[in-house]
Amino acid sequence: MELFDNIVLGFETALQWQNLLFCLIGVALGTAVGVLPGIGPTATVAMLLPITFNFDEPVSALIMLAGIYYGAQYGGSTTAILLNLPGESSAAVTAIDGHQMALQGRAGHALAVAAIGSFVAGSVATVVLAVAAPPLARAALKFGAAEYFALVVLGLIASITLARGSAVKALAMVVLGILLGAVGQDLSSGTPRFTFGFRELYGGLEFVAVAVGMFGVAEILKNLHDPEQRGQLVGRVTNLMPSRADLKRIVAPVLRATGIGSALGVLPGGGHVLASYASYAVEKKISKNPREFGRGAIAGVAGPESANNAAAQTSFIPLLTLGIPAHPVMALMIGAFIIQGIQPGPGVMEQQPVLVWGLIASMWIGNLLLVVLNLPLIGLWVRMLSVPYDVLFPAIVVFACIGTYSLSQNAYDILAIAFFGLLGFVLIRCGCEPAPLLLGFVLGPLLEENARRALQISHGDPMTFVTRPISATMLGLAVVALVVALLPAIRRKREVVFSEED
Amino acid sequence: MTAPARRSAARLRPRSDADLVAGVVFIGFGLAFGVAASRYDVGSLLRMGPGYFPLVVSSLLVVLGVVIAVKAYVAPDLAHLEDLDTPDEEKEGLSFGRVRWQPSVLLVGAAVFFALTVDGLGLLPATFGTGVIAAFARPGARPLRVLTIAAGLTLACYVIFVVLLQLRLSLLGDWLGG
Numbered sequence: 001m002e003l004f005d006n007i008v009l010g011f012e013t014a015l016q017w018q019n020l021l022f023c024l025i026g027v028a029l030g031t032a033v034g035v036l037p038g039i040g041p042t043a044t045v046a047m048l049l050p051i052t053f054n055f056d057e058p059v060s061a062l063i064m065l066a067g068i069y070y071g072a073q074y075g076g077s078t079t080a081i082l083l084n085l086p087g088e089s090s091a092a093v094t095a096i097d098g099h100q101m102a103l104q105g106r107a108g109h110a111l112a113v114a115a116i117g118s119f120v121a122g123s124v125a126t127v128v129l130a131v132a133a134p135p136l137a138r139a140a141l142k143f144g145a146a147e148y149f150a151l152v153v154l155g156l157i158a159s160i161t162l163a164r165g166s167a168v169k170a171l172a173m174v175v176l177g178i179l180l181g182a183v184g185q186d187l188s189s190g191t192p193r194f195t196f197g198f199r200e201l202y203g204g205l206e207f208v209a210v211a212v213g214m215f216g217v218a219e220i221l222k223n224l225h226d227p228e229q230r231g232q233l234v235g236r237v238t239n240l241m242p243s244r245a246d247l248k249r250i251v252a253p254v255l256r257a258t259g260i261g262s263a264l265g266v267l268p269g270g271g272h273v274l275a276s277y278a279s280y281a282v283e284k285k286i287s288k289n290p291r292e293f294g295r296g297a298i299a300g301v302a303g304p305e306s307a308n309n310a311a312a313q314t315s316f317i318p319l320l321t322l323g324i325p326a327h328p329v330m331a332l333m334i335g336a337f338i339i340q341g342i343q344p345g346p347g348v349m350e351q352q353p354v355l356v357w358g359l360i361a362s363m364w365i366g367n368l369l370l371v372v373l374n375l376p377l378i379g380l381w382v383r384m385l386s387v388p389y390d391v392l393f394p395a396i397v398v399f400a401c402i403g404t405y406s407l408s409q410n411a412y413d414i415l416a417i418a419f420f421g422l423l424g425f426v427l428i429r430c431g432c433e434p435a436p437l438l439l440g441f442v443l444g445p446l447l448e449e450n451a452r453r454a455l456q457i458s459h460g461d462p463m464t465f466v467t468r469p470i471s472a473t474m475l476g477l478a479v480v481a482l483v484v485a486l487l488p489a490i491r492r493k494r495e496v497v498f499s500e501e502d
Numbered sequence: 503m504t505a506p507a508r509r510s511a512a513r514l515r516p517r518s519d520a521d522l523v524a525g526v527v528f529i530g531f532g533l534a535f536g537v538a539a540s541r542y543d544v545g546s547l548l549r550m551g552p553g554y555f556p557l558v559v560s561s562l563l564v565v566l567g568v569v570i571a572v573k574a575y576v577a578p579d580l581a582h583l584e585d586l587d588t589p590d591e592e593k594e595g596l597s598f599g600r601v602r603w604q605p606s607v608l609l610v611g612a613a614v615f616f617a618l619t620v621d622g623l624g625l626l627p628a629t630f631g632t633g634v635i636a637a638f639a640r641p642g643a644r645p646l647r648v649l650t651i652a653a654g655l656t657l658a659c660y661v662i663f664v665v666l667l668q669l670r671l672s673l674l675g676d677w678l679g680g
Contacts (some may be wrong), residue, residue: 451550
């Protein structure tokens with residue numbers, strides 16, 4: 001039983017007391033930052049990422065990071081439910097019914113249901129991950145350059161279809177991200193590109209600086225310009241444990257959401273957002289009283305939260321098997337892998353079994369810690385919401401600067417934060433979302449490298465991308481996704497579907 | 503102004519200034535990268551030089567930027583970002599909104615200050631200065647409170663990064679003889 005051995009190995013690693021401790025610290029830190037208004041999981045992970053760089057053991061660093069991620073997601077849901085201020089688009093769905101429940105005095109129930117649903121979905125999805133990842137990794141080893149190229153294209157296009165607002169702008173953001181990713185020495189010829197003669201730019205732009213600038217600093221700039229429109233704060237949370245009847249009502253939604261989330265999470269390009277929306281839409285459609293949705297339906301909280309968490313789990317599959325991040329948080333994870341000296345990809349499961357299975361097991365433990373630790377501490381997290389903003393935002397700036405500087409003691413990285421903060425602010429004001437840019441930035445070098453390799457192998461014949469079946473299928477899917485995203489008529493319909501929900 | 507003149511003036515004004523700014527930004531980046539890329543060896547499809555891929559991608563960016571800028575006049579994005587506080591009469595096109603100089607300059611300045619001084623002044627003074635500048639970015643900030651926040655932040659950073667995480671950063675830099 002290879003699978004069984006792997007899982008045992010994983011738990012042996014994750015249950016070492018120091019890894020357990022790091023997971024715990026990560027969950028607590030992630031929740032503490034993630035609960036802050038306007039800071040979603042991506043921004044949280046980006047800001048806390050530098051803390052993990054100084055660990056000796058790579059597995060401890062990654063386990064802590066996974067804890068931060070889960071904590072941040074849960075913290076984001078807390079803010080969405082209590083304040084109606086979702087930090088990221090996936091929590092926006094939770095806010096619809098969650099905040100209504102909170103206004104009706106059922107905040108405790110909403111928070112508990114979110115945590116329990118997430119735990120169940122996360123547990124199931126962990127098993128899915130453990131079962132599906134090894135064969136997929138073996139299949140991925142057969143991927144050639146053309147297939148990789150097609151897969152990256154598909155992932156980038158998929159991220160466009162899920163961005164809010166204009167698809168053309170999202171596409172432009174992806175393309176800009178790819179260009180920014182080209183800064184630095186060209187891998188095959190060694191020519192420095194777009195460095196303006198600065199030696200410090202030879203290694204390329206620092207990913208953490210781009211992420212912190214585009215998400216952290218840009219967000220603060222936006223908030224300082226448009227004074228916060230806080231929702232009605234629900235200050236007191238009582239009555240955590242949902243009733244037996246409530247628990248019964250969420251069983252089916254949670255299970256359905258787990259299936260939806262596990263399947264969609266594997267998609268590169270933001271499957272977790274799609275999972276939340278899909279689960280909400282399904283629950284609303286099959287509910288006996290759909291009018292309840294938008295007015296505090298417990299299934300409207302349990303479903304999307306579970307789907308989101310299941311997808312978060314299975315989105316590790318493309319990361320571990322192909323080295324391709326499914327969404328910006330996974331891109332940050334890749335950054336962490338590389339800083340620890342590990343190149344994620346098809347080989348990582350074979351070469352680093354302790355690391356991979358330890359990480360998988362710690363995700364489950366992280367979910368468990370969320371339930372047993374975060375629910376009792378909910379009062380503390382609620383108090384985090386009352387930290388005044390004039391203390392909060394200088395703290396974020398200072399932490400971001402020190403954290404990024406500690407990476408490689410390169411002051412240019414901090415200048416990059418300033419630059420991307422300003423650029424991000426301008427672009428957000430123009431209605432462009434930063435997430436596609438970040439994905440383009442991470443995947444751009446992969447795209448270029450594989451395009452060049454594929455064309456060398458085919459002796460310069462570009463038909464290689466459409467004559468190889470796997471590559472052709474993925475490119476075909478990408479074209480379909482692009483057409484769907486760009487067709488304004490379909491798009492308007494899509495917006496109607498979503499606006500019905502708020 | 504005569505009626506036709508007024509009409510043509512109205513036609514010249516973009517229906518969404520946010521779309522226009524976005525288009526201009528993308529065109530600008532596309533052109534800058536494109537011009538720079540054309541100086542590198544372009545090569546052929548078989549042996550792509552360092553300039554090939556960026557040249558293709560930046561041309562695509564310019565095209566997309568033009569599309570977005572044209573769309574600003576003919577089919578602007580709707581003001582779908584509800585958090586932008588768009589006045590009702592401008593709801594038809596996404597508005598860029600006004601720019602406040604105090605937060606923009608000071609917040610960006612805070613990061614730049616850190617970049618310029620962390621090596622010379624060292625971690626603690628750079629942190630304090632960055633904290634002060636950043637805290638002043640909020641319109642209506644009061645000096646005493648700003649100084650208190652910055653001092654508290656410096657202490658917190660010392661505890662987190664130096665004591666707990668044991669980062670090897672010089673606390674006082676060369677300029678201060680540290």
